[in-house]
Amino acid sequence: MGFPIGYTEVYLPRLLIYVLTVLGFIRKLISNIFRVVGLGDFLEPEFTPELTRTEMSSLNNQVRSASALLIREMLPVVKYSELVDPPESCAVCLYEFDAGDEIRRLTNCRHVFHRSCVDRWMDHDQKTCPLCRSPFISVELRDSFNERLWAGSGIGDYYDE
Known part of the structure; x- marks a missing residue:
């Protein structure tokens, strides 16, 4: 067989x-x-050409940058010299803070970073603290953040009658 x-x-x-x-x-x-x-x-809509891979990535980048810009607006920027009990160095770049440095103090966990360090972190679609991973936006502000992000995306215009 x-x-x-x-x-x-x-x-x-x-x-x-x-x-x-x-x-x-x-x-x-x-x-x-x-x-x-x-x-x-x-x-018919199913016969319309699909978005190419580059168009999809640019659309994703726009949405990511919109959320990062919105987070930047909501997180305060202060001078290092204005802090009461500041840490000695930035946990991202490990450089010591100078008195004139612009820093961001996260509202949820109160960690402090150089403004440029945490902004670069956000540019990589990160929405949590680099040190403790708590979200940048607190629970109280999350609803207003989502509403502003939804309004800024323009998606709601398609669903309005």
């Missing part, structure tokens, strides 16, 4: 795959012809 040399069952799935591939090419050809002629609006 052994395996038979030829399988007749293999031809049907191959044929199905070839037919589906040809139909996909025909769909793309028709949708491109409609767009060139100016009838692209008549296509």
